[in-house]
Amino acid sequence: MDNLRLSLNNSRTRLVVASMVLSTILTATVLALVYVTANRSIKSETRSVVSAELTGLADEYERRGLIGLITAIERRLPSASERDALYLLTDRSGIKLVGNLKSWPANITAGSGWVDLELRRSDNDQLVPISAASVRLPGGERLLVGRDAVARQQFDRVLLRSVALALGIALILSVLTGWLFTRLVFSRLSDIASTAENIVSGDLSRRMPMRGTGDEFDQVAGTLNNMLDRIEELISNLRTTSNSIAHDLRSPLSRLRQRVESLSDPGKSDMDREVDIARATGEIDHVLRVLGQLTEISRAEAGLGREQFEEVDLQQLVGDVVELYEPVAADQGIQLEISGQSAPLQGHRPLLSQALSNLLENAMRYAPQDTAITISIAEDGAHTSLSVRDRGPGVPEEELPRLQLPFVTLDPARTERNAGLGLALVAAISHMHGGAFVARNCDPGLETTIKLSRHP
Template sequence: MGKSLGIMRNARTRLVLLSMVLSTLLTAAVLALVYVTANRTIAGETRSVVTAELAGLSDEYQRRGIFGLTEAIERRTQDAAERDALYLLTDPFGTVLAGNLVRWPPDVEPGSGWVELDLIRTESRENVPVSAASIRLPGGERLLVGRDASARRQFDRVLLRSVALALLAALALSLLTGWFLTRLVFSRLKDISRTAGEIVSGDLSRRIPLRGTGDEFDRMASTLNEMLDRIEELVGHLRTTSNSIAHDLRSPLSRLRQRVEALTDPDRSMAEREVDAARALAEVDHLLRVFSQLTEISRAEAGLGREEFEPVDLAALARDVAEFYDPLAQENGVGLSVETEAATLPGHPALLAQALSNLLDNALRYAPGGTEVKVRVARSDDTLVLSVRDHGPGVPETDLERLAQPFVTLDPARSGGNSGLGLALAAAIARMQGGRFEARNAQPGLEARLILPRS
């Protein structure tokens, strides 16, 4: 009993049974319709013929009387083509005058309508099923016309056997089809389940196998694999970020602790304490900036802020941000130019401005004096490109893909409080917009680009 219940809890078994039941019911309904339609058609044709014969024989009686009617009935009973036709003519008292039936059925009142009964034929003296109708003639005589229903009953038996065989065939076919379909479906689900189990066990590199059919299962597997790629990327970023936080914040926290300890040293002068306090505040400000940027990256990666999207004039935004950074560029002896095309897209204006600011910060940090930093907005069929190019030393090709990772900086000394989060935040904002971040060596210099969808 427990084993049977376990089988019934199996989704494959339930789907096979459901497919079998639905297919069988549908086949049974179609066959029942065929059976009923065939019987009604045959019965209707028989009634039409019998009714027409009754009318014809009644007319014969009107024209030629009882003797003419008797001759017409005897002529029809002798016709080999009418071997299933049954006739009976009696006087008002039941004496047989003509026909091929032995006697008038006692339970039939002339004119009572269509009847189904068993009667004895005169030539064979056998009981046969009869479908008939009757009338009473003006002289009181009784006339019954019908058809031998033996062939029809035989047809019913053959039809019922055919229906039963068809149902059995439909049952077997539905069982086979259900098994095949569920095997196909559950084999693909098994691939997904196995891959999910391996991922849960810690192997984030596993992917759902594609069978190359291009069907819905392959498309779903491809979508899930893209999701797993993104999850693996985010988990990798999380691990890198966690390790980097532990590594990169240790030094400023240690320095902060030293400054605080120095403030409590009674042997230090007031001037020295003021210097220590200023340095401690600088370390606190640096830590707050790091945590603020980490929070912004997390919000962008989670897609928070999409509800605030509005049409953004990217060209105007680029000019405004460049104008804000122009004094800093002049102070560094660097030229700052803007080249734009008309470009509007749905986006978060504040975050897009933040992303461009981070690109400019990075470019101005490494641009040599006397060179130029160029901000450019370009338009293509379905994307907009917001780029910043400097004429600095560039980046080794092997490090280009690491630039957008949190806490990655190619400045060993991390001068200027650079925490390596600016480009990571810009990349996260680009992803929130549905785009991506790219960096390439422009020879000379580095070009960082945000490639954003136009809609």
Template sequence: MAKPLILWRNARTRLVLASMILSTALTALVLGLVYVTANRTIENETRSVVTAELAGLRDEYERLGTIGLMAAIDRRVKDAADRDALYLLTDASGNVLAGNLARWPDGIEPGSGWVNLDLTRMSSGDDVSISAASIRLPLYERLLVGRDASARQQFDRVLLRSVGLALLAALALSLLTGWLLTRLVFSRLSDIAQTADDIVSGDLSRRIPVRGSGDEFDQMAQTLNDMLDKIEELIGNLRMTTNSIAHDLRSPLSRLRQRVERLTDPESVAPEREVDAARALAEVDHLLRVFSQLTEISRAEAGLGRDEFEDVDLVSLVRDVTEFYEPVAQDQGVTLSIEGQATPIPGHKPLLAQALSNLLENALRYAPAGSTLTVSLDQADDCVSLTVRDQGPGVPDDQLDRLSQPFVTLEPARSDQSSGLGLALVAAIARMHGGQFEARNCSPGLATLITVAR
């Protein structure tokens, strides 16, 4: 009892059975309609022929009387190409006057409509099933015209047998079709399940096979693979961030511990304690900045704050942020320049301002004195690009992709107090706004830019 229950719980079995039942039911309905239509067509044709013959024989009777009608029936019996034609003419007492039937059927009144009955053929003495109609003539003679129904019954048997064979063929075909369909569907589902199992086992590089057919399964597989690429990227960033946190924070925490130990040393003198206290506070401030930036990156990656999106005038935002850094630039002998225009976009204004601030701080850190630092806006159909370009030394081309990774430090791109999270936060903010971060060497200088969806 358990085995059939397990089979019924199998989705493939249920799908095959459903396909088989639906296909068979549809085939049975179509064949049933064919059978009924064929029978009605044959019956209507037979009735039309018999009705026409009755009308013709009645005309013979009205023109030539009973004797003429008898002669007409005899001619039709002898010369009929259709040997299934049956005729019977009797007088008012039921005596046979003409035709090829032995007697008038019991219980049948002339003019009672279309009837199916069994009578005896006069020539052979065999009982035959007939379909017939009858009329009463003016002198009370009774006229019956019909057709042998045995041929139609044989046709019914052949048709029913054909319908049965067609149903069996449809059943077998639907079973095969269902099996092939489920094999196709479940083979693709098996690919997805196997890939998922491998990923659960720890192999994040596994992807769902794309067979190149371009069908919905391939489209779904490509979408899932894109999702897996994103998940692998996020997990890789998480691992790298975790490792970087463990590595980069070990030194400041160790220094902080040493300074606190010296502060608690009773033999230390006041000036040394003041220096250690100041440096300990600096280390704490540095750690707080790191954790604050990590929190901001996590919130941006998670999309928190999208409900705070508003129309942001990038031109005004660029002008305000640039004016804020103007004194710093003047102290370094750097000229700030703004270029380009853009229409307002939906975005998180404080985060976009933070991203631009990080780009400017990064550029000012190694922009040479006497150079120009350019902030430009470039609008396209579906996005707006915000670029900050300096005229500094740039970075090696093979290191450009690493700039937005957390805790990555490339000399001279950062000072000793930099946490290596500024550009990582910029990249997270760009992704939050449906765009991306990019860095490229301009010879001279480095251009860092973010694209934001419109």
């Protein structure tokens, strides 16, 4: 009993049983409908033929009298066996006048309608089931016309055996179909479950298997793989960020501790203490700045602030940011150029301004004097691209994918001015807007691009 209960708790078994039950019920319903319809059709046809023949013989009696009726029946008797036809004509006292039945049935009243009974035939002296109708003629004679039901009963038995055989075959096919269906479904689910267990165990490099059929399972597997790619990327970024935070904040916090401890040195002058306090304040500002940027990246990666999306005119936004940075660029001998246009899109205006500012600051950091930085706007399918290109030395190709990672900088040493979080924030803002951050070398210079979805 426990094994049976355990087997029924199995999803595959339940699906096979459900398939078998539903297929059996459907097949049985169809076959029963066929049987009933065929049986009724045969009975209806038999009754129609007998009723027509009975009416014809009654008309013969009206036209030609009793002798004419007897003659008409006698003409039909030679072929009666082939047609399974039965006739019996008696006088008013029940004495047989003509027919292939021995006697009038004792429990049947002439004119009582359609009856099913057993009578003995006179031609072979066999008791046979018949279906017949009768009528009492005007002279008191009784006329019975029917059909031998043996053939119909044999047909019923054959039909029932055929129905039972078809039902058995349908049952076997339903079990086979259910087994094949569950094997197909659960083999795919088993592959997904096995891969998921490996992922849960810590192997984030595993991906859901795809068979290239393009079916729903492949679509689900593709969606899960995209999700796993994103999760792996976020975890990798988290590990990098955690390590980088520990590395980047250890030094300023250590220096801050030294500054604070030095304040208690009785041999220090007031001027030295003021210098230490100023330096400690600078270290605190640097830590707060790094933490603030990390908070902004986390909020953008989580999609917080989408409720503040509004229609943004990129030409106006670019113009405002360029106007802000033109004096600084002019001091460095750098010219800012704007090209392209696009339709307004939905976005977070302050964050987009911050992203463009970070790209401009990064470009101005490496752009040579007396060169131009180009800010380009372009539409590409469902995305709008916002690009910033300088004419500097560019970036080694192997470093391009790492530019959007937190705490990644090409400076030989990180300073308070550059903690390597600017482009990471730009990438996070791009993802928040349904796009991506792309960087490529242009020979000369580096072009950094924010791709923004027009309908994030």
